[in-house]
Amino acid sequence: MANFSTHLKASTIVSATFSSVLLSMAEVNGFQALGLFIVGALAGLLPDLDSDKSKSLNSLFSIFALLAAGIVLLNNNFDSVIETWLVGAMMYVCFMYVIKPIFEHFTVHRATLHSISAVLMFSILTLHAALLVGVTLYIAVLSSIFIFTGAITHLILDECYSVDIDNKELKASFGTAMKMIDLRYPITSLSQVAITAGGIYFAQPYWTDISSLFTTWSTKLQTLRFLPDLHNLPWQSWTW
Template identity: 50%
Template sequence: MANFSTHFKASIITSAALSTAILAVDLIPLIQVCGLFIIGSLAGLVPDLDSDRSKSLNTLFSIFSLAVSAIFILSFDFNSLLEIWASLLLIYGFINYAIKPIFEHFTVHRGSFHSISAVVLVVLTTLNLAMWLNFSITLAVLSAIYVLVGCLTHLILDECYSVDINNKEIKASFGSALKLFDTRYIAATLFQFTFIGLNIYWMWHSYDEIFNTFLNIKNTLVQMQFLPDLTKYSF
C-alpha cells in the first residue's frame, strides 16, 4: 500500500486540481476555495484513521484535531480569549482521548474503514455537519464532494500499489481497499450502515435543495471552458 507521504501528496494534487476548476467557474469566494482545498487534502488521509502504526495514527489525529478546532472557532462567536482556549483544549482532549482510543480498539487497518461504505458514511457526515454549522448549501455540497474525492483518491492509490508492475503480479492486499463493505467485521459494518441511515434521515428535509445544488454545480463545471479562446488573439 502507499505510505503516509504518498497519500498526502496525492490528496493535495487532486484537491488542488478540483480547486482550480471551482475557481475557474467562480462558484464561491477564494477564501472558501482555500478552506475546501485543506478539507480535500485532509480527506485523503481519512481511510488511514484505522492505521495500526502509532506514529501515523498520532499524526492523523493531531491534524484532525487542529482542523476541527479551526472550523469550530471560525463558526461560532466567542466573547473572550479564555473561552477560545477552553474550547480548543476540550476539542483536542475529546478527539485524542475519547475518539482515538475507540479507533485503536475497534478498527483494523485495511478493514471496514477501507471500503466504499465508509466513504459514504464520511461524505454524508460531512454534508450534515456543514449544514449544521450553517454553511451555505453550495459550500456544504462542495465540502462533501471534496471529501469524496480525497477518500477515493486514497483507496484507489492503495489498490494501485497492490499491483507489482515490475514482477507482474498482484499482491494479496489487492481488493482490500475498494471493497463495497467489509464482511469480516460484521459489527463495524452494521455500525457504518446504521449511521449512514441516520445521516440520510437527518438530511431528509433538505433533499431537494441538496440535489438541485449538486445539479447546478455539475452543470456549471460542465460548461467550464477548458481550452483558451484563440479567436480573440490576432496574429
C-alpha cells in the first residue's frame, strides 16, 4: 500500500496534467484551473478517510475542513469580520469533532471507502454539493470529474503497490483496494450504491447539458495540439 506522501504526489501529478490540458483548451481560466488542480490533488486522499492511523486521519480531516470552510466563505458574503471568523471556525469544528468521530467509529480501513462505488459516490455528491453552493454546472461537472480522477488514482496506486515485482508475486493486499464494492459490509456498500443512484436520479434535469459538455470536450480534445509547431515558433520572428 502506498503511503500518504506517495498518494498526494501521484494525485498532484494527475490533477496538474488534467488542469493544464483544460487550460490549453481554453475551457477554464487560470484561477479555475488552479482550483480544479487543488480539488483533484486532495481527492487522491479521499479513500484514506477511513485510515486507522490517527495522525493521517487528523491531517486528512484538517485539510478537508479548511477546504470546506474556504468554499463556504468564498461563496457567501458576511457583514463583519467576526461573523466570517465564526462561520469558518464552526465549519472546522464540525468536521473535526462531529464528522471525524463518526468516520472513526463506523469505518474500517481498506473497506467500503476503498472501492469504485465509493469513488462514484464521492463524484456525484461533489456535483450536487457544487451546485448547492451556487457553482455553475460547467465547473460542478469538472469538479466531479477531478474528484473521480484523484480518488481512482489512489485505488490504482494501491493495487500497483500490491504487486511484488522482484519476487514476481501478488501480496496479500492485492484486490483489496480497487474493488467494485466490499461484500464484507453489505449494508454500507448498498448505502453507497443507493446514494450514488439517488444522486444520478436527481441529476436528471442536467443530463442533456452534461451530455453536451462531454461532446464539446471530446471534439476539442481531438483537435488539441500537444506538440508545438516547429515552423512557427514565437521567437523565430524576433529581431536582434
